[in-house]
Amino acid sequence: MHPRCTAPRLAARSLRGLTPRFGAHLHRNAPARPLNPSQARCMSMANTYTETLAGNPEPLAENILNLSWGLLEILHNCGLSWAVALPASAVVIRACIIMPLFQIPSRKAQQTTASLLPLTRAFHIVKKHSAHMAHYSKGPRVAQAVTIRSVAKYNHQIRKRWGSQRWKQMLPFCGLPVFISMAEVIRRMVGTRSGLWGLVFGSGSYAAPKASEQVSDAVTTDGVTDALESVAEWKGTTSLPSSVPETLSNWLEPSMAAEGMLWFPNLMLPDPCMILPFAVSGLTMASIYAGSKAPHKGHEKPSFFIFKRVLMTLALAIGPMTLNLPSGILLYWCASTSCAWLSHIYLDRFYPVRMPPTPCKRSIPYYPKKDIEKMRQQR
Structure with a gap:
């Protein structure tokens, strides 16, 4: 924004009819005035952000600390002593920042993950059987490795679909x-x-x-x-x-x-x-x-x-x-x-985390060798 023109007895209306070059010339040659305190603070903040964008990390850290200091000063200027303002700042931060932004989304992700456990457990059992049937000749270790990779991929996909990724549980x-x-x-x-x-x-x-x-x-x-x-x-x-x-x-x-x-x-x-x-x-x-x-x-x-x-x-x-x-x-x-x-x-x-019922501990009997022989006979 250009500084206000201080030419004597020159109204703003008289500048409308002037050419753009002449108007800019008047603004550029206007006598400079000292900045008032508010303008000086704005200029200092502009310089601070300019230094931050230039790659200096110290102003950014100081600005973050200034936000915390401003919260304490606001509470203290409301008439609270420091012995009351310090605990009050902890309550305000917990109620306005940490709870709605970090803790509640994390707890909702935990609830969704608990609701998806029956699907992941059922997929694990089915994939375990199919992997043993497909890789029976290569040994149990190969079948187990295939099962682990398939279950991990399925868990990642279903968590992403329902918005319960693991990183959300680490938000606190x-x-x-x-x-x-x-x-x-x-x-x-x-x-x-x-x-x-x-x-x-x-x-x-x-x-x-x-x-x-x-x-x-x-x-x-x-x-x-x-x-x-x-x-x-x-x-x-x-x-x-x-x-x-x-x-x-x-x-x-x-x-x-x-x-x-x-x-x-x-x-x-x-x-x-x-x-x-x-x-x-x-x-x-x-x-x-x-x-x-x-x-x-x-x-x-x-x-x-x-x-x-x-x-x-x-x-x-x-x-x-x-x-x-x-x-x-x-x-x-x-x-x-x-x-x-x-x-x-x-x-x-x-926001309680209600765990679903666990599956039966008795494993479903299956015989991969006999199943493979039956499949060969059917062919």
Whole structure:
């Protein structure tokens, strides 16, 4: 869009009768004016998207984080304290993004797959008999391989026809990047230097561009910047201390130091009572248990049982490994895990997976050698 012409006493109507070249000349030679803040933001966003299209991945990641930060700011500007805004953001994300886009389509695909089991089982039996009759002379291994390939192809075709592909059942894992982006934004807002991995294991680097150079003079022995200690001293001020790096000062929220609740009034510091880490561990175990129930009790496969035990063990280890995490991250983690647990209960109540009756365990007797001899005699 061309800037508005600022020639003195030149109305817009007088430009209609001018030739296109002369009108463009007036617009091009109009004196430039400084951009207002909204126009400056638009220009900066345009430059950001231009850099993104040019192949620079950092602006794209920052824009994704800006969406998460915007959600938190909207909830906080509605009058909610940070101790309420963080759990509320987890509820909003679970209700508006993860449930309708990932969990419900995945559960519907599981229901369709369960309804198609009688067809796949019947095809497997028929194909097994026909393969043994056709490849009896080549041995049972050849017949079994032919049966497996035919059944796999049939399953793929029937799943695609009814819209229950395997990738749809893996959609709930797409919610993990959403959780990581929210945790990263909260980490920057509380002034923590390292990410989740660095806070847990004590070694990590800030993910912002050139952050290792900017935070080298602000590192403490606990792997957290001086902002955590400085905020406790300057709760009532609005200025940031000089020890806070520039990359952190753009994201840091000093109000988090005074908008906690209950036994953790400061969301920038770890939980003094160590209740939140073990609450996260317990809620994660409950969510895994609720989301990994077998449709038929007592008929779990050994591999599924082992995988479930491994997940439960990892969930149990979350408590001791997250003792140094700030209370703000743990509070959001608790709310997100609680929403996941409740969503599993909701899906089991309104979208249950009903398994069809299993076929008879007694196999149908067939004699491929005699059948082949009968076919030869009929010819």
